[in-house]
Amino acid sequence: MTTALDLLSLFIRDIIPWIAAFIIIALSLNLEYGYLGIPNFGKLLAVSGGGFVAGFLPGLIMYYAYNLQNLGYYYGTKHILIVYTINNILIHSPLLSIGLLFLTIIVAMAFGAFLGLVSSYPALKLREDYLGMILLALGDVLVVIGYNSDIPVGGSLGVIVPSLLGFLNGTFNIDVNYINYIKDALFIGLAVGVYFFARRLVNSPLGRVLRAIRDNETLAQTLGKDIVIYRRNVMMIAGALASIGGLILALNSESVIATKYDRLSDTFYPWVMVVVGGAANNLGTTLGAIMFILILRIIDLYKYSLMPFIPFDPVWLSPILLSIALGLSLFFRPDGLIREKPTKTLSEAEVIRLVNEIKNTKSTLYALGFNFNKIKLLKRTKIF
Amino acid sequence: MDPLTAAVIVVSGITILSSLGLTLTYLTTKVPNFAHSSFIAVGAYMGVYAQQVAKVNPLLYLPYAFLAGAAIGFLQYKILLKPLIDKGANIVTLMIATLVVTIFFFGVINIVADWMATTYKVNSVLINFKNSDFTIYDIPISVISVLIFVVLVSISLYYLLNKTKFGIAMRAAIENPSLASVVGINIDRVYTFSWILSGGLAGIAGVFFGFQYTISTNSADFFLPYVFASSILGGLGNIYGPIPGGIIIGTSSIVIPYAIAQLGYPIALNFALFVPLAIMAATLLIIPQGITGINFRKLFVRKLKVQ
Secondary structure, rough: OOOHHHHHHHHHHHHHHHHHHHHHHHHHHHHHHHHHHOOOHHHHHHHHHHHHHHHHHHHHHHHHHOOOOOOOOOOOOOHHHHHHHHHHHOOHHHHHHHHHHHHHHHHHHHHHHHHHHHHHHHHOOOOHHHHHHEEEEEEEHHHHHHHOOOOOOHHOOOOOOOOOOHHHHHHOOOHHHHHHHHHHHHHHHHHHHHHHHHHHHHOHHHHHHHHHHHHHHHHHHHHHOOHHHHHHHHHHHHHHHHHHHHHHHHHOOOEEEEHHOOHHHHHHHHHHHHHHOOOHHHHHHHHHHHHHHHEEEHHOOOOOOOOHHHOOOHHHHHHHHHHHHHHHHHHHOOOOOOOOOOOOOOOOHHHHHHHHHHHHHHHHHHHOOOOHHHHHHHHHHOOO | OOOOHHHHHHHHHHHHHHHHHHHHHHHHOOOOOOOHHHOOOOOHHHHHHHHHOOOOHHHHHHHHHHHHHHHHHHHHHHHHHHHHHEEEEEEEEHHHHHHHHHHHHHHHHHHHHHHHHHHHOOOOOOOOHHOOOOOOOOEEEEHHHHHHHHHHHHHHHHHHHHOOHHHHHHHHHHHHHHHHHOOOOOOHHEEEHHHHHHHHHHHHHHHHHHHHOOOOOOOOOOHHHHHHHHOOOOOOOOOOOOHHHHHHHHHHHHHHHHHHHOOHHHHHHOOOOOHHHHHHHHHHHOOOOHHHOOHHHHHHHHHHHOO
């Protein structure tokens, strides 16, 4: 008998991969938009890139490594049989499975970085408005290729991703339920890793350079910072991270179809998460991602109890709610739920000591003709 | 009539009508409107309602499509963009604000489609208007009406901008908003008008959209790159830019995949999206100001001097 607790645990297990994936995608967007000010309206490109790598790489490697060509063409009617054969090989070879998993993650990140490099090319040359338009158009490229051609992910039929954690059941006799927990733990691990990586990145000197470039390009250039290189590198990093998000979505459902990746859910929703949660604040962005996936999923969960009262599928209420939240946030909390913290290059105690020292020597400084308006200005710019 | 020619004319017409609105709103509010695909989708669903529920020709619902698009454009400007502009929002914030409308209408259009399907028991997705397309002297009515609309809109736009007092005020407001407001032009009225016109034209384009493509709740999304490409190719700084831009984008996005398919690669027909994308990228690299931004007289004069 299913109790409320069982339902809750099912719900949590259902949303964890989504939360992990969207935290990663939103953090990568936050890196680009929040910290560097690049309006990347083409997140879909890197996300679908990661998903597609998960869709074709492990399967095709096994297909050619084990000479499964005699079973038939990889995509198409024989696909299920081929993946079934691959899974049977994989459940008896833990090392191969783990190796494939890591290879997939690394290749997905490399491909994401490449896509970031591609999208950084217009980002170096164009103003925000033109950039937004071309990145938005560029975002659809992989999905169009994926839907219309067999080669990466099987066209309109999609592909099945070989079960890379199946060996836990086949070799170590772990219960299937626990495998799902292990899978979730892996996704959470990836999300936490990305979170701490992003935090480390933005609190390092590099992060301060990024904010300096965002706030004043010319000033950063006069200080000898090459904005072209910084923009390119950050877009590559963000692309690599976003492709992990796409990869998680693919590994979670163990299938990839090009239409699963679309502009609304992979570009616009991360934007909502970043803007509502708080741009240039990793904690806020993470909170935004968790909140929005919760809203989306809770509406999904209760849609059958709402069905009798309204003449349409209640899931369509969620985009409306999300857009209203985004609109309200733009008007009443443009900085997001959690604001960007001021940058402190010295420790806070040191700053307070210096301010007090200046106050104590105020009269001396007056005598020397010191301009206090300048200090007020500095205070206003949050350096103090 | 040759179906290829018909497709070229209809797609060029849709592109011109929708990118005229995009350029107009870009000129006034300086924001690329990502919600333009929502205007098209709303117009398209007006057509779907006409064909599936009201059982009349979708072309008869063109006025309703215009009104619906215009209402959305008006509301988007008045409720969302105007207050944000007054608050001094930067361009990226305004771009995010247009996402609000896009996401909102994604929900609304799906709800409308579901409502049509459950209340009237009709198909409301994967619809096209090919059955409503009758021919007059072997020319499909969709081609005739697209041609009429494009010519009508172009001429009346020219007349409006050059011969009427409001149009001259509009050009002044586009050229230099602060100077125009100093001489007593109501900038807000000009901007509101441009958003209404933009939404209305996109709504009309949405009805024609169904004569060429299959309408689904998200099918206008794929058309957005066409609109951007046409506006950028024509030049976002010039109101007449979409006319050459739309003709080039519409023609090449039909003819180039068709030509490649004739060479023995029929799969090329599915990759038509890459044509506007490539044109957009090439335009931004070679002539970022667009076709109408090129100073032809200067080019010509320089050549004469060389001779």
